[in-house]
Amino acid sequence: MLACIVIPGFTLRAALRARPALAHRPAALAPVEGEEPLIGPVTAAAEAAGVRPGMRLGEALATCPSLALVEPDPAGAEQAWEEIVRRLEDVGIAVEPVGHGCAYFDTRGVERLYGGVEGALRRALAAVGSSWDPRAGAAERRFAALAAANVARPGQALVVEDGRASGFLAPLPLELLPLDERRREELAELGLRKVGDLAALPAAAVGERLGADGRKAWNLARGEQGRRVRARKPAAELAEVLEFPEAVGNELTLRRAVNVLLDRLLARPERADRLVRKLALSARLVGGGSWRRTLTLREPNAERDRLRIALGPKLAELPGPVVALRLEAVELARSTGRQLELVRPEGDELAGRLGEGLRQVRASTGGGAVCTVVEVAPWSRLPEQRALLVAKDE
């Protein structure tokens, strides 16, 4: 069976760790600076007062004047989520994280270890920790597992037996489906409010009216997609932190701090002389929030000066003075060095550059982003039967 662990409002919970007193008061995650003024997840007290996630800031404050706004803490959320995923991996569960607060795993690998599906789910919930109020769901398909986890109560697991997925999904709200707001409103105007309402429509009508996204949502609503979990390969943590005695906003000092962090990171024995492909620079801000930027390198390398030049522009994006700076090697290349050749064979350089470009795309967008076309029936009269698109991960 496929299982899903969900922590609703994860980003808010992560930000509230620094201000736990707000957890029982009306509070919401403040909008991100420079983006549309929409609030993020809200606490139960705020929800009881009529505030909804995604509401406009002005409307939310008018609805609940005592609403406290919590600064987003992206670096803290990233770190907390990584810790949770590692705890799950420590108990033997191969996890596929799909964003902060949501992860899938296949129970088959651990069922015998923990005495069945329920035992595996209980162990996974315990590994996440009760302070996060995690919920677990299990079903034959990913979407049904996700829906079950959303329906379960905090700290509980809900298992949807095989063959009952469509009956289970039918009464659930359409919000669970990955549709944009405009499409959802369109469906509401047509009188569709439940997953079952959409699933009952004919496929051709859905495809014609709602396009490819609607067709995907229709497939999910019928519980017909997603049988596989692609567990991540746990990476060794390679990060360095520099805490400042007082807040630093001076760019020169920050550049020097980055140099120190780079020196320390490159000297770590765990790196084993491998080149760096992706870096993450994060900072704890003086006001209590945090900041994080990732950098995928065009060519993996371990030269301090090149990495310093690449990280320079990111420092200019810091929104304010910082009290701590953290540099993390998110992904390392397999190669340990590059030997230049006197005469390169024809085509070899081009193939090398292409391979490097594809690895860069994969590092920045994740698995499944690069595909290759495989001809299977070039004689077919139907164009879509002639070739397949197959993910090219290596």
Added chain:
Amino acid sequence: MSYVNAQPTIERAARRVGRFNEPRSALVESRVDGSPARVNRQGVAFVREEWRVVDRWWTDEPVDRRYFEVVLETGENAVVFRDEERGCWFSQRGA
């Protein structure tokens, strides 16, 4: 109650093996003779070619398509077909 909805990565995973040049739903307004007048809200300048594909009539999923290669008013070339079995329009590359 707030819900965590299916993430784009799910869709990405589902895309791992797919068909190349798969038909996509198209919004087509047709003339009396069945040829397209507007494709995805763009006017059709003229129809370059028209052909028909009838296949797999011996199976449960027969194919009956009326293809049109058109030039839009914007100068863009497009290939659309009407699926006579399902009664809806699609656009397709590689036809």
